[in-house]
Amino acid sequence: MESLEALLRETKQEYTDLWRITCLEPGGRHSFNTSCELVEALEQAKKQGKARFIGISSHDPRWLKMMIEYFPQIEVILFPYTAKSKAAPKNSLFDAVEKHDIGVFGIKPFANNFLFKGSSAPNDPHAKVDDRRSRLAIRHILSNPAITAPIPGLISTHQVDNVAEAVKEGCELD
Numbered sequence: 001m002e003s004l005e006a007l008l009r010e011t012k013q014e015y016t017d018l019w020r021i022t023c024l025e026p027g028g029r030h031s032f033n034t035s036c037e038l039v040e041a042l043e044q045a046k047k048q049g050k051a052r053f054i055g056i057s058s059h060d061p062r063w064l065k066m067m068i069e070y071f072p073q074i075e076v077i078l079f080p081y082t083a084k085s086k087a088a089p090k091n092s093l094f095d096a097v098e099k100h101d102i103g104v105f106g107i108k109p110f111a112n113n114f115l116f117k118g119s120s121a122p123n124d125p126h127a128k129v130d131d132r133r134s135r136l137a138i139r140h141i142l143s144n145p146a147i148t149a150p151i152p153g154l155i156s157t158h159q160v161d162n163v164a165e166a167v168k169e170g171c172e173l174d
Contacts, residue, residue, distance in 0.1 A: 081106025
């Protein structure tokens, strides 16, 4: 709560739309008591009007699944979800997400830029191919109904325009 309050003061904001706590990896390193403390802080922020929505982020899907099944207060989760992510088995994190109506933001959709041949600069010789790969990755991720939105790390207006184009093209891939 202290860090949230400091950030709100620093940014001269009364509240944040989404406060999520980033959890250590793997999430299973958290004790049950630590997990309870995380959720208690999130709930307190929401009750005090300092956060409209609350959630957690982790790279550990098993721990995230346990958290959303045990703590219905959690509204949003963030975890890596790339174009190479595969369909999960039965009783997976995605089943839990759909059952509990959790918002999901997939981070690192371009797999830390391993998806690309070039530097991601608009004047790079591979820019045209990389832009197409970027759009295909975003469209593929958006085709998963369990994903609310991908969060790509965009560093230029060109990249923003390219992702917007992917959204316009739609989720169905040819």
